[in-house]
Amino acid sequence: MKKAGVLMMLGSLLLLGLYSFPLWNIMLGAPQYPEPLGMNIHITGIQGVSEFDIQNIDGLNHYIGMKTIPKPEEMWEFQTFPKVIGGMVALGFIIGFLGFIGRISYKWFLFWFIFMSVLGLLGMYDFNEWLLDYGSNLDPHAIIKVTNPDGTPMSYKPPLIGFKKLLNFDVTSLPHTGGYMMFVGMSMTIIAFFVGKKEWKAIH
């Protein structure tokens, strides 16, 4: 299972990109912001695309009563995610190596993929929960209160993925480099599973 093992090892190593590159990105453009404000969501915290974007987003959001964007120490996720990703990279690499030297079955590759997918989905769920809270848990004393036609307060939750218009802002939310590296890496591990299956059958 040489090929499959290599694919598995490389695929899991690609997740290391998450330590350097953002997982996700949210951009906010408006008539007053021809150069949009933006936040890059890293597994270790949220950073502005430009130096003062976070401060400026917070400054604007205080009008509608949104909380400030959390600092890394204000969310457990930013401590936990790096550890989880580190663990998964190590596990994937070991599985890949053991597969490479033929000590374990290709099925372990699928096991890793499924495990990683479950964790990923949980992460997405958690992220979406935060967005929901961030966009709708508003200060009752907000300066500007906008309500939906039915009288309920408007939510400023950014989209999990895709585009949404929020008042004067055009909000675009998409995976970023780290995220794409993770998707490619995970795809490689599932390919490793199929290649491994072929190689395994050829041997046994």
Next chain:
Amino acid sequence: MKKLSYSIIALLGFAMVLTSCNPKGDNSANGALSSSAAEKVYVAPGEHDSHYAFISGGYSGNLTVYGLPSGRMFKEIPVFSQFPTNGYGYSEETKPMLETSYGFIPWDDSHHPDISQTKGELDGRWIFINGNNTPRIARVSLTTFETEEIIEVPNSAGNHSSSFITENTEYVVAGTRFSVPIPQKDMSIKDYKGNFKGALSFISVDPEHGHMDIKFQVLMPGFNYDLSHPGRGKSHGWFFFTTYNTEEANSLLEVNASQNDKDFIAAINWKKIEEYVNNGGGTMMPADYAHNVYDEGTHTATSTMKKEVRVVNPSEVPGAVYLLPTPKSPHGCDVDPSGEYIVGNGKLSANLTVHSFTKMIDAIENKKFDGDAYGIPILNFEDVLAGSVEQPGLGPLHTEFDGKGNAYTTFFISSEVVKWKLGTWEVIDRKPTYYSVGHLTIPGGNSAKPFGKYMFAMNKITKDRYLPTGPEMEHSAQLYDISGDKMELLLDFPTHGEPHYAAAIPAEIIKKNSKKIYKLAENEHPKKALSDADTKVVRDGKNVHIYMSMIRSHFSPDNIEGVKVGDKVFFHITNLEQDFDVPHGFAMIGANNAELLITPGQTRTLTWEPKKVGVWPFYCTDFCSALHQEMQGYIRVSPASSNLELSWSLGE
């Protein structure tokens, strides 16, 4: 009666003939041509102009920033004049910029901007401009577009042949228009001749920070030094000044200074004098002059009074100064991009005189002199003459170059720009200006590398070019396309104050460097308030210092009590925004100065001396957010005898 009406008809007929013959050239405002001109100057909404133009404000004392080809004005940069629009010259931080040896001077007459150069090409780091009336040179940053430094020029009066820079910005040069007693003394004006002197100042520019220092002044004979330009390329190391009143008249100059058939262009070998000075040459003489420097870190200017200046008498440095006879009170003194040709725009001459640098050097080496003036050798006119443009127009003033071998000269009296060829001296084209053109500018026109696409003429008379605005109106500039053989008039645009010269530059050289905000983290103002914790009110005798911050959309603190009549209140206000284009203003009722306009990250101080008991409001003057009208506060002013302690709050 019948006779009268006949003559009226005759007159009318004559007038019609005149109008139909009026040579409007091919710049008629109708037809296909004008629509193509419209396309050439049209910059669509949201698009940027291709060039910046920095146009002097003349008697406004300031510098205006325009875009080409649209002719739109973007900014007025206060330089030598107080500017209530943003508090320049009123705030405690900027007041020192206008200090001089005569005390605080709130105004000047700004003339000739020039952009810094490296290797003879525009580098777009700074722009320099002269204050004509109380002699000063200013340096304006082209990253912040703010005045960073002003140095006063002693021994000078009417700082007109300024501020032109050498090809690596080694020096910014400032020549005196009026000759005066040096040092100044009480003497009869009639004793002018032989006793007055003209100081030509070479101000060194620090290559890193741009800081200016007067390296030396050459004390020349008592002529009037009108304009100047640096040598470049082969003539780098020389500087050329036009003179008039070589008669040394002290009264009725319009007659008495127009007697000599020829005046001079003074050629100064500054490299030679620099070397002399570096070896300890020259004399330090007592002088009073202010040197004002603005620090971007502290957002504050400081003024230092200097006490001496180094002067050099030309006779001390043989071979450093020569005089080139030039017909009839030359005004502009312009050097072509190669450095070979020196154009003397003899404003009362029928021809345009061009000297050759090579011939000048040759004449000097062969000692072909025609006498001297106060020991300065005079060269023969014929020996240095490269050629003349014959009868090009009336009243030549200034010449610029397109880098393609052509020169463009303005003619004040015949109100036109004439294009002619260097070397053959033939006239290629002429176009009218509306009206009475002074200077003209081609981007990079005073450099080794002009960008010969546009030229604009700055006219002295506006008359009927725009909707009338009473007896006083803005001047008018005219933009021409000079990319073809013939010049094409594209656009009229009004200018502010009285533009003398302008400097223009392709936008891409500087626009990327333009600063958006000042970083709070780099704010070193001693009275800044970076958070609510820093805000406070402190009494120091009768002075009350309010450390205040501003952010959309409130002041902190916004309720202040304990101020008394007779106090002097200092509002030290920091704009906490770090977002582009979110300045806040500050205005205090009854303040005897101006408002403050404070850009993000900046700290500014306004003083206020409350005169009346009561509760007095202040507010933000710059519409900063949907809640701008809420950006306000109150100060309670108690009687001088009150014992009320200072207190301050926000949101209580």
